[in-house]
Amino acid sequence: MAIQVAIDSALDMLGAISPKGYYIGVHIRVAAPLMTFNTYDRDWVDHYTQQAFALRDPTTAWGFSQVGSVRWSEMGIPDPFGIMDQAAQFGLRYGATVSFGEITSRTIGSIARDDREFTDEEINSAEKIIQRLHVFTEPSESLTTAQIEALQCIAAGDRHAAAAAKLGISESALKARLSSARRRLMARTTAEAIQRAKDFRLL
CATH class of the missing domain: 3.30.450.80 (Transcription factor LuxR-like, autoinducer-binding domain)
Known part of the structure; x- marks a missing residue:
């Protein structure tokens, strides 16, 4: 912020x-x-x-x-x-x-x-x-393992509930990971965060 x-x-x-x-x-x-x-x-x-x-x-x-x-x-x-x-x-x-x-x-x-x-x-x-x-706006050089896993699930097409179940965490925990990934990548949406992570070869 x-x-x-x-x-x-x-x-x-x-x-x-x-x-x-x-x-x-x-x-x-x-x-x-x-x-x-x-x-x-x-x-x-x-x-x-x-x-x-x-x-x-x-x-x-x-x-x-x-x-x-x-x-x-x-x-x-x-x-x-x-x-x-x-x-x-x-x-x-x-x-x-x-x-x-x-x-x-x-x-x-x-x-x-x-x-x-x-x-x-x-x-x-x-x-x-x-x-x-x-x-x-210096781009992040890294993401945490938790952030990467959350983004990978969404990038693969999983909805929040399915992604959370796959990772064995609550849906609110998944959303928190996605939110922190967006902040680190300075992205407004999860889709934008996924694209930036790919561009930076973090995914």
């Missing part, structure tokens, strides 16, 4: 300096982030998704090739699909991108506004906030 409060506080601070929103992919591994935070306008998000811009986005390319922060106007990354010009049409005229972490678990975040370039101070603040989010 304390971690979630810290994450929410960091996102509130980031939102305060990003009037046109932000997007953060946290701990990107094999092209998929552990979690994302996105407050961009829905019209832009829909357009971006429909055009499959994710793997062609200059901010993503910069984020995987550099660590630090940069204004969009200073990235120097080719944009043959005109993604940045299209973003400007949706109000994301000025922005900055932050990249942090090892290449095997990279966090990349962008902030945007429509009225002016971000100041150095604003970019430095965004960089510190995104670095904190990277640290707060």
Whole structure:
């Protein structure tokens, strides 16, 4: 719970300096982030998704090739699909991108506004906030045997009662194990916890 409060506080601070929103992919591994935070306008998000811009986005390319922060106007990354010009049409005229972490678990975040370039101070603040989010969301390197067994049962299709019986524990004990696994993996649902455990090769 304390971690979630810290994450929410960091996102509130980031939102305060990003009037046109932000997007953060946290701990990107094999092209998929552990979690994302996105407050961009829905019209832009829909357009971006429909055009499959994710793997062609200059901010993503910069984020995987550099660590630090940069204004969009200073990235120097080719944009043959005109993604940045299209973003400007949706109000994301000025922005900055932050990249942090090892290449095997990279966090990349962008902030945007429509009225002016971000100041150095604003970019430095965004960089510190995104670095904190990277640290707060560091994935667990292990699960307990009890947590693994509980997740394995649910992953195999067992309902709570059947899984509890299989493990020789009460249904409330099973739910407690699943809940603790979700917290450790920072997952909102058991299905998400199972997927993350698989991604981290814990299952």
